[in-house]
Amino acid sequence: MxxxxxxxxxxxxxxxxxxxxxxxxxxxxxxxxxxxxxxxxxxxxxxxxxxxxxxxxxxxxxxxxxxxxRPGRIVVDRAASDAERACLVNSFTGESAFVPLRLLPHRLQVGLAATSL
Structure with a gap:
C-alpha cells in the first residue's frame, strides 16, 4: 500500500x-x-x-x-576594503576586484564605512 x-x-x-x-x-x-x-x-x-x-x-x-x-560565490573582503572602495572576491577562483562604494547599495556602503573606522 x-x-x-x-x-x-x-x-x-x-x-x-x-x-x-x-x-x-x-x-x-x-x-x-x-x-x-x-x-x-x-x-x-x-x-x-x-x-x-x-x-x-x-x-x-x-x-x-x-x-x-558553493563555488563562485562573491563575498566582500572587509579587511582589503577601504573608505572609498569595496574589495569583492570570487570564493572559487580567489580573484578580487575593487568596486567604488558609490556603485554599491547605500546600506552596504554604510556597513563597510563603519568597519573601516
Missing part, C-alpha cells in the same frame, strides 16, 4: 532546499550583512512555509552553510 504521508526527513530536506533557494535569490541584497539575510530566511521559513521557529533556525543555518560551500 502506498502512503502519501511525508516522512520527517523528506520534510526537512524540502524545507532546507526552500531555504537555500531563498538565500540564492536574496544573497545579492545582503552582500555585507549575512546576519540580516539569515534572519530574513528564518522569517521566510516560519511565515511563508509554516516551519516551526526552532526548526527554521537550524534549516537556515544548514542552507547558509550549503551556500557558502
Amino acid at each position: 502506498n502512503s502519501t504521508e511525508v516522512l520527517p526527513r523528506d520534510y526537512r530536506e524540502q524545507m532546507q532546499k526552500a531555504a537555500l533557494e531563498f538565500l540564492c535569490r536574496h544573497q545579492g541584497e545582503h552582500l555585507g550583512d549575512e546576519l540580516h539575510l539569515f534572519e530574513r530566511t528564518c522569517d521566510y521559513l516560519v511565515n511563508r512555509m509554516e516551519v516551526p521557529a526552532f526548526m527554521a533556525l537550524r534549516l537556515a543555518h544548514l542552507a547558509m552553510t550549503q551556500l557558502a560551500e
Whole structure:
C-alpha cells in the first residue's frame, strides 16, 4: 500500500532546499550583512512555509552553510576594503576586484564605512 504521508526527513530536506533557494535569490541584497539575510530566511521559513521557529533556525543555518560551500560565490573582503572602495572576491577562483562604494547599495556602503573606522 502506498502512503502519501511525508516522512520527517523528506520534510526537512524540502524545507532546507526552500531555504537555500531563498538565500540564492536574496544573497545579492545582503552582500555585507549575512546576519540580516539569515534572519530574513528564518522569517521566510516560519511565515511563508509554516516551519516551526526552532526548526527554521537550524534549516537556515544548514542552507547558509550549503551556500557558502558553493563555488563562485562573491563575498566582500572587509579587511582589503577601504573608505572609498569595496574589495569583492570570487570564493572559487580567489580573484578580487575593487568596486567604488558609490556603485554599491547605500546600506552596504554604510556597513563597510563603519568597519573601516
